[in-house]
Amino acid sequence: EAGxxxxxxxxxxxxxxxxxxxxxxxxxxxxxxxxxQILGQGPKLLIQFQNNGVVDDSxxxxxxxxxxxxxxxxxxLKIQPAKLEDxxxxxxxxxxxxTVGNTIYFGEGSxxxxx
Amino acid sequence: xxxxxxxxxxxxVPEGENLxxxxxxxxxxIYNLQWFRQDPGKGLTSLLLIQSSQREQTxxxxxxxxxxxxxxxxxxxAASQPGDSAxxxxxxxxxxxxxxxxxxxxxxxxx
Numbered sequence: 001e002a003g004x005x006x007x008x009x010x011x012x013x014x015x016x017x018x019x020x021x022x023x024x025x026x027x028x029x030x031x032x033x034x035x036x037q038i039l040g041q042g043p044k045l046l047i048q049f050q051n052n053g054v055v056d057d058s059x060x061x062x063x064x065x066x067x068x069x070x071x072x073x074x075x076x077l078k079i080q081p082a083k084l085e086d087x088x089x090x091x092x093x094x095x096x097x098x099t100v101g102n103t104i105y106f107g108e109g110s111x112x113x114x115x
Numbered sequence: 116x117x118x119x120x121x122x123x124x125x126x127x128v129p130e131g132e133n134l135x136x137x138x139x140x141x142x143x144x145i146y147n148l149q150w151f152r153q154d155p156g157k158g159l160t161s162l163l164l165i166q167s168s169q170r171e172q173t174x175x176x177x178x179x180x181x182x183x184x185x186x187x188x189x190x191x192x193a194a195s196q197p198g199d200s201a202x203x204x205x206x207x208x209x210x211x212x213x214x215x216x217x218x219x220x221x222x223x224x225x226x
Contacts (some may be wrong), residue, residue: 040218
């Protein structure tokens with residue numbers, strides 16, 4: 001079974017530029033998450049989708065971050081304009097609530113450096 | 116507001132030692148608790164998931180316990196190996212699937 005796919009793996013941009021990250025969840029997983037992990041900290045949920053609807057985006061900085069999951073499968077997270085403090089790993093994850101325990105599977109992350 | 120704390124932040128042990136990583140949380144109304152492993156430059160790998168109704172889970176040399184009333188979980192690693200070196204994260208899960216993470220414990224097992 002293929003895991004959660006993310007791209008690009010690494011990105012370096014200047015502040016005020018824009019960047020987009022793409023995620024393809026495990027096939028059949030209705031729930032998709034984007035987490036932000038700043039170096040030395042645990043991941044923090046940015047946004048959670050159930051199919052193509054938003055369940056939780058309470059910690060998404062909506063003035064600069066946006067995310068979509070138009071067809072209920074893959075998703076894009078965009079940052080525009082980027083700030084230095086956005087330097088982090090952006091982790092995509094997916095889960096299937098029909099499975100016991102609702103185990104969440106993470107991708108390898110997209111590493112963003114803002115200079 | 117749920118807060119998750121992990122102690123210690125870093126740990127270095129000789130190979131073969133048994134060790135315990137600690138995780139505490141402030142709100143006992145949890146759906147589940149998960150322990151993850153993160154290798155440098157990699158994503159998170161789920162190690163163990165404990166449902167709120169369970170007390171512990173075991174997988175190989177790993178054993179995780181959960182005490183909701185005291186807001187604590189421990190991850191026990193038996194006979195540690197250099198390959199166990201990584202950052203270990205605990206996360207409290209809600210019914211919606213949202214995870215709230217601790218800051219992690221970075222483990223180094225020396226040969």
